[in-house]
Amino acid sequence: MAAMCFFDSSKNISLSFLSLGTGLSPPYHCVRLPFCMKYKSIKASQITMTQLMLPSYSNFSGKIHGGYVLNLMDQIAFACASKHSGYYCVTASVNKVDFLNPIEVGELVTLKASINFTGRTSMVVGLRVESENIQTGVVKHCNSSYFTMVAKDKDGQSVPVPGIILNSAESIRRFARSMERQQHAQSRDQLFNSADFNHQAYLDKLVGQNAKVSLPEAGDRKA
């Protein structure tokens, strides 16, 4: 069977339906594989890293420092994005870091990283962190997070990155979620832009919150 793939030229993605049988129809153009070399498989840059949690990584209550785990997450996000792009990458933003379960000294922590989304010069790396108790074998989900990484050339300029090949419903779901998250972030930034924000419009919504509004009287304000 001739290897075929489809791409939407307005987005940095390629959809491959060889194994899906989803039968999507135009607007996608149909081209032969060599033309798709600007797209890379997600699998090619997936990374897994496992580390034993030593006492020196712990805080005063004997659990592993959240900051230490963040450091590991940043490292694996860097490795994954750099592998995909072929350039060193910087962390542009980190979305949502929830520490779902504490990690104990002596546990094995496994981090998995995979490219969820590719923009022009940016990539969203999805991360999953699990810890395993060596004696009981119990595995805990500790964290899932999304790191936006930007590829840089040797002069520090942002450089275009290859797109990803979306070859499963799950990969399309992850890509779509990143797109939506970016759009929500943009509208939230606009809504709370400090130059345009009207605090008076929010005073009613603050009723019942654990905060006391104590604005200076008009005459008290500094000129």
Ligand SMILES: CC(C)(COP(=O)(O)OP(=O)(O)OC[C@H]1O[C@@H](n2cnc3c(N)ncnc32)[C@H](O)[C@@H]1OP(=O)(O)O)[C@@H](O)C(=O)NCCC(=O)NCCS
């Ligand atoms: C993040 C950074 C690369 C953006 O650079 P910039 O000159 O503003 O570049 P642009 O506005 O062209 O944005 C480049 C890409 O980054 C994305 N980006 C920029 N800021 C972002 C943010 N806060 N969150 C998510 N993505 C962001 C843009 O959407 C764009 O993506 P695209 O090319 O795929 O469309 C730059 O601000 C930087 O180098 N920051 C410091 C990074 C760093 O040192 N990290 C480690 C901190 S210790």
